[in-house]
Amino acid sequence: xxxxxxxxxxxxxxxxxxxxxxxxxxxxxxxxxxxxxxxxxxxxxxxxxxxxxxxxxxxxxxxxxxxxxxxxxxxxxxxxxxxxxxxxxxxxxxxxxxxxxxxxxxxxxxxxxxxxxxxxxxxxxxxxxxxxxxxxxxxxxxxxxxxxxxxxxxxxxxxxxxxxxxxxxxxxxxxxxxxxxxxxxxxxxxxxxxxxxxxxxxxxxxxxxxxxxxxxxxxxxxxxxxxxxxxxxxxxxxxxxxxxxxxxxxxxxxxxxxxxxxxxxxxxxxxxxxxxxxxxxxxxxxxxxxxxxxxxxxxxxxxxxxxxxxxxxxxxxxxxxxxxxxxxxxxxxxxxxxxxxxxxxxxxxxxxxxxxxxxxxxxxxxxxxxxxxxxxxxxxxxxxx
Numbered sequence: 001x002x003x004x005x006x007x008x009x010x011x012x013x014x015x016x017x018x019x020x021x022x023x024x025x026x027x028x029x030x031x032x033x034x035x036x037x038x039x040x041x042x043x044x045x046x047x048x049x050x051x052x053x054x055x056x057x058x059x060x061x062x063x064x065x066x067x068x069x070x071x072x073x074x075x076x077x078x079x080x081x082x083x084x085x086x087x088x089x090x091x092x093x094x095x096x097x098x099x100x101x102x103x104x105x106x107x108x109x110x111x112x113x114x115x116x117x118x119x120x121x122x123x124x125x126x127x128x129x130x131x132x133x134x135x136x137x138x139x140x141x142x143x144x145x146x147x148x149x150x151x152x153x154x155x156x157x158x159x160x161x162x163x164x165x166x167x168x169x170x171x172x173x174x175x176x177x178x179x180x181x182x183x184x185x186x187x188x189x190x191x192x193x194x195x196x197x198x199x200x201x202x203x204x205x206x207x208x209x210x211x212x213x214x215x216x217x218x219x220x221x222x223x224x225x226x227x228x229x230x231x232x233x234x235x236x237x238x239x240x241x242x243x244x245x246x247x248x249x250x251x252x253x254x255x256x257x258x259x260x261x262x263x264x265x266x267x268x269x270x271x272x273x274x275x276x277x278x279x280x281x282x283x284x285x286x287x288x289x290x291x292x293x294x295x296x297x298x299x300x301x302x303x304x305x306x307x308x309x310x311x312x313x314x315x316x317x318x319x320x321x322x323x324x325x326x327x328x329x330x331x332x333x334x335x336x337x338x339x340x341x342x343x344x345x346x347x348x349x350x351x352x353x354x355x356x357x358x359x360x361x362x363x364x365x366x367x368x369x370x371x372x373x374x375x376x377x378x379x380x381x382x383x384x385x
Contacts, residue, residue, distance in 0.1 A: 058096060061096070061100070061125070061128065061129065062089050062096075062100075064125055065089075065100060065103065065104065065107075065125060068107055068118065068121055068122055068125065069086070069103070069107060071118055072107055072110055072111060072115075072118060075111075075114070075115055075118070077110040077111055077114050077115060077118075078110060078114065079110065080106040080107075080109040080110045081109075081227060081231060082102060082105055082106040082109050082224070082227060082228055082231065083102070083103075083106040084102035084103065084106065084220070084224050086103070089103075094363060094365075095365065096129075096132075096365075097129060097132055097133050097365035097366070098218075098221055098365040098366075100129055101126075101129065101259060101260075102221075102224045102228075104122055104125060104126045104129060105126065105228065105259075105260050105261075107119075107122045108122040108123055108126065108261075108262070108263065109231075119263065120263060120272070122263075123261055123262075123263030123264060123271055123272070124263075124271050124272070126259055126261045126263075126264070126271075127259075127261060127264050127269055127270070127271035129259065130258060130259040130261065130264070130269040131269070133259075133364070133365055133366050134257065134259075134268065134269055135352055135353065135354060136268065136279060136280045189204070189207040189208045189211045189346065190203075190204050190207055191334075192204070192330075192331060192334050192335065192336060193331070194331060194332060194334060196328050196331070198316070198317065198320050201316070201320060202316035202317075202320075203316075205315065205316040205319040205320060206315060206316055208319075208336075208340075208341065208346055208370065209315060209319065209370060209373075209374060211345075211346075212341065212344045212345065212346060212370065212371065212374055213344060213345045214343060214344060214345075214371070215343055215344065215345060218343040218367070221343065221367065222343060222367065222371070222375055225255065225367050225372055225375060226375045226376070226379055228255075228260055229248070229251045229255075229372065229375075229376060229381075230379075230381065232251065232260070232262075233247060233251075233381075235262070235294075235295075236248070236250045236251045236254070238295065239295050239298045239299060239302075242295075242299055243298075243299050243302045243303070243307065243308045244308050244309050244310070245302050245307050245308065245310070245313075246313050246318075246382075248372075248373060248376050248381070248382045249307070249313065249318060249321075249322070250298065250302070251372065251376075252322065252369040252372045252373060253266070253301075253322070253325070253369070254266060254298070255366070255367065255369075255372060256326075256339065256366055256368075256369060257269060257301075259366075262294050263294070265277050265284070265297045265301075266294065266297045266298035266300075266301045266302075267281055267284055267297065267300070267301040267304070268280070268281070273292050273293065273294060273297060274289070274292055275288075276288045281304060284297075284300055284301070284304065285297060285300035286300075305325060307321065314384060314385055315373075315384035318373070318384075319340060319369075319370055319373075322339065322340060322369045322370070323337055323339065323340055326339035329352055329356075329358075330352075333358065335350055335358075337368075338350075338351050338364035338366070338368055339368060339369060340368045340369050340370035340371075341368045341370050341371060342364035342366055342367060342368035342371065343364075343367045343368055343371045344368065344370070344371050344374075347364070347368065348363070349361060349362060349363045350362065351363070351364050
């Protein structure tokens with residue numbers, strides 16, 4: 001999104017005011033005039049008329065998050081290992097997702113057992129945050145979905161022939177993390193190939209993985225992602241054992257497709273779990289209520305993708321499956337996919353912001369799947385043959 005200089009300055013001032021501890025006590029979850037409330041005054045109608053709708057939406061989000069955090073303090077909820085501190089939220093919309101994600105996930109983690117009602121509120125707000133970054137994979141919008149009751153999955157996994165069928169605040173409990181310096185011989189990975197056949201891309205995936213290095217501004221966020229996946233490993237392994245899919249693949253998809261929200265559907269982050277999905281893929285799982293738990297949602301999504309029962313989970317095949325899931329739109333135009341390499345030296349900007357609409361200036365606020373896998377590999381959590 002783009003804002004004029006004057007509008008951006010107004011929004012920056014509003015969000016900076018919103019991020020002060022004293023403001024939290026004055027906020028309610030729903031505000032008729034969120035920017036005015038956060039600024040401590042009633043905004044004139046003429047001023048409100050020139051502000052973009054995104055400004056009010058962002059201010060309302062910040063206000064609601066602070067209200068939930070204040071409620072957690074009043075309830076004296078236990079701390080979470082996922083906490084990334086409570087430093088002011090960003091004064092720029094460009095970093096709101098990356099900074100707010102750890103705070104919301106930590107809030108839900110704190111309330112999960114002690115205050116389920118608050119955890120559910122957090123889950124709803126996390127789903128809203130997720131919607132600002134999530135773009136439905138193009139193949140999901142163009143291929144027919146199975147009808148309820150049909151057993152045949154919608155396979156995106158190709159056959160053997162390979163054909164297509166911001167900066168976080170420092171926190172004491174988050175270790176500093178960075179990838180090791182890449183081998184100089186691998187510092188320049190090969191150009192993106194436009195072929196969609198796995199046999200043509202395997203070496204490319206290996207080279208990009210080996211030469212990936214973390215951009216400095218995402219170091220704290222990367223450390224948080226590593227902590228999040230480690231803490232949730234048993235939940236991912238439980239689903240992985242039933243679906244026959246490695247836990248780290250499940251973790252990476254969960255981060256990108258649902259922003260690590262265990263109170264939303266694995267397919268696309270739709271909230272709540274008490275209802276079937278609304279966005280594409282809609283009406284999933286086909287049989288629901290009961291069950292209505294996250295494990296069952298995740299297994300349905302993995303089965304829909306055709307991932308269940310797959311046997312080759314080598315590094316190149318894993319990265320190929322993940323890129324295929326998101327769609328080969330970037331590869332078709334010769335661009336690196338942020339779905340794999342966001343937060344790394346391989347990607348800076350340029351992403352699809354809607355189905356078929358590529359914005360060369362857009363930055364991704366999500367950590368790429370390939371980067372998440374490398375975080376785990378370099379930390380000794382996983383190993384690829």
